[in-house]
Amino acid sequence: MILIGITMLWGATFLIIHNTMRFTGPLFFVGLRFITAGVMSVILFRKSLGGLNRHELKAGCCIGVSVFLGYSLQTLGLKTISGTQSAFITALYVPMVPFLQWAVLRRRPHAMSWVGVACAFVGLLLLTGADAVSGVGFSAGEGATFLSAVAIAAEIILISRFALSVDSRRVTMVQLLVAGILALIAMPIAGESVPPFSWVWLVAAIGLGAMSAIIQFAMNWAQKTVSATRATVIYAAEPVWAGxxxxxxxERLPFSALIGAGMILVGVLASEIRLPRSRKNAKPVQETT
Structure with a gap:
């Protein structure tokens, strides 16, 4: 239920960020947002900070890097594409998870994962328009959003990898601060400057910062008992709420884009379907009393 609530909050953020990008650059906004979230989490969980160990610091830094990449690229994409379009492209992280698990954790994807990726890819082409279908390529905003989906898939795998061996409160503090600091450090490298003051980006950054602190802690806590696969199925509702x-x-999408969005959702759900094993391969069940 907590993860379902997270998807509802996530869905509302796309439109907020899209409108806020008229007043600020993506890295400054992401940096302020996650520094705010990190400070709030430190205040909230300050009593547990003393137990931070090297393993938790490593876990928080690894997850923080993926959070920085995922949200920075997603926010960059929202400068030029709509919140609805961004949400459905971002949802591609769901069928990506089994293949990243294959590469990192050596867990071979299920057969339906290939079906899910095929459906999602066709949906992506339809959603991003005629130029992508004809081979001209994705726009910069669409490309950045696609890369953000890869980073978010990595974040989910890392959270599941460390969830049972760390304290969720301490890891949440570290990953939020790491994400915010990296975004601010990247500003001069990307040629981005501090924007003129605006209540729009200030209120949005503080509000979404508080939301991020709650969401990241909830993800770390909930995925102790919810597998990465099941979590990604729940997260699949995010673009629906955003839409x-x-x-x-x-916001209005053309008919072909709506079909593409539907294909992505089909791909997301298909990738998590598990076909029953054949009787030949099934192990006999021993009766117990």
């Missing part, structure tokens, strides 16, 4: 919020706000 509903965008629809209310006046």
């Amino acid at each position: 509903l919020v965008g629809r209310i706000a006046g």
Whole structure:
């Protein structure tokens, strides 16, 4: 239930960030957002900070790097594409998870994972428009959002990798601060400067910062008992909520893009279907009393 609530909050953030990008650059906004989230988590969990060990510091830094890449690239994409479109492209991280698990954890993808990726890829082409279908390529915003999906898939795998061996509170503090600091450090490298003051980016950064602190802790805590595969199925509802919020706000996708969005959702769900094993390969069940 907590992860379902997270997807509802996530879905609402796309439109907020898309509108905020008119007043600030992506790295400054991500940096301020996650520094705010990190400070809030330190205040909230300060009593547990003393137990931080090297393993938890490593886990927090690894997850923090993936959070920085995922949110920075997603925010960059939202400068030029709608919140609804961004949400559905971001959802591609779900069918990516089994293949990253194969590469990193040596867990071979299930047969339906290939079906899910095929459906999601066709949906991506339809969602991003005629140029992508004809081979011209994705726009910069679409490309950045696609790369953010890869980073978010890595984040989910890392959280599951460390979840049972770390304290969720301490890891949450570290990953949020690492993500925010990296974003601010990257600003001069990317040629981004501090924007003129605006209540829009200030309120959005503080509000989403508080939301990020809650969300990241909830993910770390919930994935102690919820597998990465099951978590990704729950997260699949995120673009649906984003689409509903965008629809209310006046965002409209062309018919082909709507079909593409539907194909991505089909791919997301298909990738998590597990076909029953054949009787030949099934192990006999021993009766117990």
